[in-house]
Amino acid sequence: MTRGRSEVIEMARPLCRSERSRAGLDRLETLLARAGGRGYRERIHIDLSLLRDFEYYTGVVFEGFVGEVGFSLCGGGRYDELLPRLGSTPARAAGRRASSGC
Numbered sequence: 001m002t003r004g005r006s007e008v009i010e011m012a013r014p015l016c017r018s019e020r021s022r023a024g025l026d027r028l029e030t031l032l033a034r035a036g037g038r039g040y041r042e043r044i045h046i047d048l049s050l051l052r053d054f055e056y057y058t059g060v061v062f063e064g065f066v067g068e069v070g071f072s073l074c075g076g077g078r079y080d081e082l083l084p085r086l087g088s089t090p091a092r093a094a095g096r097r098a099s100s101g102c
Contacts, residue, residue: 002049005041006032012048028060056082062096074098 002008009025009032016022028046035044052061052075059078066073076096084090 003045003047005044005046008046008048024059031060052077054079056085072099 006029009029013022013025016025032041032044032046035041050061050063056079057077058080061077062075063072064074065071074096076094078092078094080092081090082093
């Protein structure tokens with residue numbers, strides 16, 4: 001089971017073998033708590049099998065769906081190591097895209 005809500009985090013916790021992976025789950029749990037505090041808890045689902053097709057993502061990735069549409073309307077994530085690849089100064093970064101599906 002790689003999809004769901006907070007139960008997915010608890011299912012994944014025993015599988016984590018590094019401090020970095022445990023810290024990632026802790027950060028995800030914090031994000032869910034913040035979303036819940038703003039009334040969005042029931043609208044957010046976790047999918048630990050989600051992979052973006054760009055190798056420069058370094059952290060959380062996301063996609064946004066509307067049930068009636070059937071495809072991703074937005075997506076993005078963290079890519080802290082992208083700017084040095086382009087010859088720029090290292091910097092933390094996050095990005096997103098929106099799509100009309102056309």
